Amino acid sequence: xxxxxxxxxxxGGPGGYIAAIRAxxxxxxxxxxxxxxxxxxxxxxxGTCTNVGCIPSKALLQSSEHYEHAGKHFAEHGIEVKGLSLxxxxxxxxKDHVVEQNNKGIExxxxxxxxxxxxxxxxxxxxxxxxxxxxxxxxGGYEIKAGEESLIGKQVIVATxxxxxxxxxxxxDEENILSNDGALRVGAVPKKLGLIGSGVIGLEMGSVWRxxxxxxxxxxxxxxxxxxVDEQIAKEAKKAFDKQGLKIELGVKVGEVKSGKKGVSIAYxxxxxxxxxxxxxxxxxxxxxxxxxxxxxxEGVGLQLDERGAIVVxxxxxxxxxxxxxxxxxxxxxxxxxxxEEEGVAVAERIAxxxxxxxxxxxxxxxxxxxxxxxxxxxEQQLKARGAAYKAGTFxxxxxxxxxxxxxxxxxVKFLADAATDxxxxxxxxxxMASELISEAVVAMEFKASSEDIARICHAHPSLSEATKEAAxxxxxxxxxx
Ligand code: FAD
Ligand code: NAI
Numbered sequence: 001x002x003x004x005x006x007x008x009x010x011x012g013g014p015g016g017y018i019a020a021i022r023a024x025x026x027x028x029x030x031x032x033x034x035x036x037x038x039x040x041x042x043x044x045x046x047g048t049c050t051n052v053g054c055i056p057s058k059a060l061l062q063s064s065e066h067y068e069h070a071g072k073h074f075a076e077h078g079i080e081v082k083g084l085s086l087x088x089x090x091x092x093x094x095k096d097h098v099v100e101q102n103n104k105g106i107e108x109x110x111x112x113x114x115x116x117x118x119x120x121x122x123x124x125x126x127x128x129x130x131x132x133x134x135x136x137x138x139x140g141g142y143e144i145k146a147g148e149e150s151l152i153g154k155q156v157i158v159a160t161x162x163x164x165x166x167x168x169x170x171x172x173d174e175e176n177i178l179s180n181d182g183a184l185r186v187g188a189v190p191k192k193l194g195l196i197g198s199g200v201i202g203l204e205m206g207s208v209w210r211x212x213x214x215x216x217x218x219x220x221x222x223x224x225x226x227x228x229v230d231e232q233i234a235k236e237a238k239k240a241f242d243k244q245g246l247k248i249e250l251g252v253k254v255g256e257v258k259s260g261k262k263g264v265s266i267a268y269x270x271x272x273x274x275x276x277x278x279x280x281x282x283x284x285x286x287x288x289x290x291x292x293x294x295x296x297x298x299e300g301v302g303l304q305l306d307e308r309g310a311i312v313v314x315x316x317x318x319x320x321x322x323x324x325x326x327x328x329x330x331x332x333x334x335x336x337x338x339x340x341e342e343e344g345v346a347v348a349e350r351i352a353x354x355x356x357x358x359x360x361x362x363x364x365x366x367x368x369x370x371x372x373x374x375x376x377x378x379x380e381q382q383l384k385a386r387g388a389a390y391k392a393g394t395f396x397x398x399x400x401x402x403x404x405x406x407x408x409x410x411x412x413v414k415f416l417a418d419a420a421t422d423x424x425x426x427x428x429x430x431x432x433m434a435s436e437l438i439s440e441a442v443v444a445m446e447f448k449a450s451s452e453d454i455a456r457i458c459h460a461h462p463s464l465s466e467a468t469k470e471a472a473x474x475x476x477x478x479x480x481x482x
Pocket of ligand 1 (some may be wrong): 011034054057161162
């Protein structure tokens with residue numbers, strides 16, 4: 001006899017676990033199935049984000065930043081550090097502990113919200129017609145295999161995430177050729193580290209290992225650096241990365257990749273057409289991610305996928321199958337944990353007959369390098385492309401008192417506002433704590449604020465957020481401190 005649920009969620013990453021909790025809050029009987037295993041083979045809720053993504057990468061970014069500060073920046077504060085040394089093992093242990101705390105936190109939340117958790121693979125068995133298989137009411141449902149158990153759910157939310165994309169002919173061995181997983185487990189600092197792709201992972205992981213002492217080279221296929229980022233901001237960030245010694249080669253064509261006992265050799269053609277070979281001890285491949293539907297038996301029940309392997313959904317995350325929804329990395333849209341979470345919440349609310357909504361125009365992006373890069377809304381090049389009339393205002397952290405006190409004056413805040421109405425169309429930040437500063441811009445844009453609204457709000461002094469206020473003032477050409 002199958003166990004019956006109102007809602008079955010397949011996948012316990014940020015999209016899935018949040019959907020499960022919200023559905024339980026709304027009074028549904030909920031099950032969540034997740035197959036992730038920790039090193040001991042036990043459950044490790046939280047998906048890519050918690051286990052090999054957002055959380056461990058930020059733990060290593062923090063540790064490596066402390067190391068760099070102690071070695072290079074404490075002296076200017078009059079703090080002398082003698083005999084500075086690095087214990088990569090301890091750094092990785094701390095990172096693993098942070099991950100475990102998050103895994104346990106989600107387990108606790110499931111208990112608190114009475115979400116039934118099944119550790120194992122979830123796959124569709126068949127659609128159960130209304131009135132059959134024990135489902136009450138007339139809605140029918142789906143039989144889902146959860147490991148060895150059989151469940152029936154009236155509604156199913158698929159949140160099976162994504163996997164790293166490998167270079168053709170160079171599969172991940174997680175020893176020499178690393179995905180994001182192996183990149184977070186390197187046991188000793190490689191002398192030379194190569195990365196393919198100067199996107200978000202390339203820059204974050206490249207920064208970690210550069211700070212710890214590796215000579216880092218990133219090979220990027222596109223001729224422009226961070227093409228999705230506002231050009232002025234990307235240019236400022238590139239200047240900072242160049243100064244740090246992060247080597248980024250743009251416009252290359254990667255050829256044969258050979259992995260052996262001595263490391264990895266990567267043949268490539270430069271933007272000028274010269275044939276080159278990069279020899280490194282380890283190679284991280286960070287060229288994007290592919291939606292994951294492995295083992296779901298999507299084809300068995302006729303769940304429609306697109307040519308990229310993503311589950312096809314409408315604007316409300318409905319799939320082609322009645323009562324089956326999909327959220328997060330496995331569907332269209334940015335592959336971000338907070339986007340997955342918002343979709344999870346919205347779907348649970350829609351199942352309850354409410355009007356859950358995700359505003360794609362106000363999803364913030366953050367790259368956690370130093371300087372941090374964060375943005376929301378349109379870039380200047382996007383506004384130009386659509387012929388929008390806009391005003392721009394920038395304010396450099398160099399002119400911000402708190403940034404000077406912190407000793408981190410790189411970068412700026414940039415506002416883009418509608419020329420006629422002054423409504424904020426985009427905010428772009430490169431600089432200290434951009435990840436935190438961007439929230440004000442997100443709130444402002446959600447409330448359809450004008451740049452004048454931000455300019456008129458009292459911001460604490462001295463704070464980095466004063467640079468946000470000043471950039472808003474700059475839209476009207478009336479900065480006070482620059
Ligand atoms: P996932 O987190 O991938 O979770 C899917 C879960 O489903 C997994 O646990 C998987 O094991 C499970 N699963 C899959 N198939 C089945 C099945 N058939 N049965 C049972 N279980 C199954 N995003 C940010 O917003 N901020 C960041 O700072 C950030 N940093 C990142 C750093 C790295 C290195 C990487 C790789 C990603 C990062 N991301 C970040 C992206 C973020 O991790 C993803 O967008 C997010 O995890 C997507 O959530 P999800 O729930 O859709 O899928
Ligand atoms: P990405 O899409 O950010 O960057 C991939 C880069 O690789 C691009 O610049 C692309 O032009 C380049 N590329 C692709 N194929 C190539 C090839 N054959 N040769 C050379 N260059 C090539 O993907 P990434 O960095 O793998 O990250 C995946 C996703 O994970 C991100 O898009 C993001 O959604 C998420 N993520 C988010 C983070 C955050 O929010 N801070 C941190 C890390 C990942």
